[in-house]
Amino acid sequence: MSRLLSADFAKLKKSRFFWLCIIGMAVFGLYMKIMEYISAQQYLSRSPALHSMLSIYAMVIGFLTAAFVSLFVGTEYSDGTIRNKLIIGHSRAAIYFSNLITCSAAGLFMCLAYLLPAAAVGIPLCGIETADFRYIVSMFLCSFVMTLAFTSLCTLVGMLCQNKAVTAVVTILSVCLLFVASIYISARLNEPETYQEVTALAEDGSVTSTRDVPNPGYLRGTQRQIYEFLDEFLPTGQSVILTRGDQGSPFLLMSAYSAGIAAAAAGIGIFLFRKRDIK
Amino acid sequence: MEYILTAESLSKQYRHFKALDSFSIHVPKGSIYGFVGKNGAGKTTFIRLICGLQEPTSGSYTLYGAKNTDPGITKSRRRMGAVVETPSIYLDMTAEDNLKEQYRIIGLPSFDDIPELLRLVGLENTGKKKAKNFSLGMKQRLGIAIALAGSPDFLILDEPVNGLDPQGIIEMRELILKLNQERQITFLISSHILDELSRLATHYGFIDSGHMVKELSARELDAACRKCIRVQVSDIQTLTRVLDEMDIEYNIFSDTMADIFARVNVSSLTLALAEQGCDVISLTEREESLESFYVNLIGGGKAS
16 A cells, blocks of 8 residues: 555645645634734734634635545546556555545645644744643644544545546535534524523613523523534534634544544445445 | 456446346457457446456456456456556646656656656657647557556557547557567457457457457458358259369358359359259359458447
8 A cells, every 4th residue: 555655645745736725724824823913912902812713724624625635536536547556456445545544644734734834923922821732732633633534524425426526516515514504503502591681661771670581592401412412523513613712622522523433434435435336 | 379368257237237248258368359349339348347447247257367356366467557448647747747656556666667668659758748738649648658657468458549540540550569569468459440450450359239249360350351252052062062173262151152262263163063953043252351240240230
């Protein structure tokens, strides 16, 4: 498989789309951190925390990996070059793994392309605290494993669908739909348990009384547990959590979910790819 | 005869469509094997099976002595190259980068041979031009160069002259002959352009509806296609007796018809037959081409 990895990484190095993503993420990282610092200075007259805005890339990495993987793997089918690998005697599992590893590495490079410039600017501007550091490291690790889950799912689609355009549409649309679902789940989970009912006199508008009323939209019991599970389980849900920067989030559990998704997608992908007829 | 590739009772079914049906083939070492069949006959399906792109539904094939179910088949595949349908090349890369990529896939330690390989296929002056800007002929030649990386001794070409202009066809033919003669590479060339194939092939296999109809050498085909007089008589035994007496070569293929492979004096033959009570019903001069041989073999009404 080392020969396939060497060929795939050489191809990655020559991929224009990959370098475009890297540059885009770096510029995005610098822009977000500098703009956040400027607005914090302007309106709050203090520096923002280092971790703030540092994980906002989690929101875009799903879309980027979907686009990148569908192009990278799809080219193997559209140019027919996957045949060269099979004809020469490489096993299907090796071909699948090589693509998966290369795409995963590309996804991680894209994460680093955001993080490194953002941290390079953020540390001198915002400073660093021990509490910050521990949180940032666990957040980064969680986002990396989440990226692996995204790439594994997209590789599964890319390796099984022999049409590049269909792969791109399916992966990007799926990420979109999952994001909408995750944002909805997150919104439902963040609904307050109660809301304030205000009674006012109609003529002069003066408030006479307020009281807490239970929110009928607040999720309770098993329904809340299911929503919480989906929020932490889905890679798009994790993206929302990481982007929001919730310090109390179970990063370890989320990473375990992502690792499970990545492993399951790889297993299913290899099983199905071995039986697939290649044209 | 030593065979590089053989297949027995090979079948491939796609849902309700049987693309290959009890197919057999024997490709001799050092030959240029012309694999002839109309569109949809099963040529590409067979090539896909040999290349490991698909698995047969039943039956087996043997490549360099290794059966398709043996683990050793992957080792045998390293000795072959193939261009299946369209050339498998990265369109966003130059010819040299494409070859470097293939060298990495094969695991060749050095790129030193690449300029020679590019020269062999006539692409040494393409420089930084990307493959997407190549002509169809150039893409085909790059596809062959990629298939040649790793020095295979068996090359499968699926419709190699499809879409090429006359000059491209000539160049492709010369390249195939050069590789066959100078490097002793065995070729399996699928095509339905029979005229072109007849200039190259040393052996033929005719496929129809997923089944091998006939396999024969170019010499046997020449014999079958040579100039002759087809004669229809009332008594075939009398005809054979008379032809034997006259020491003339012939071939009987029905109760009343035979082909005579010589310039005969028609009057003498007719008189000789008449003396023994045999009537000549018809006499026609014929010369069969590969095309007419193929049409007769597959069935005129069915052939495209």
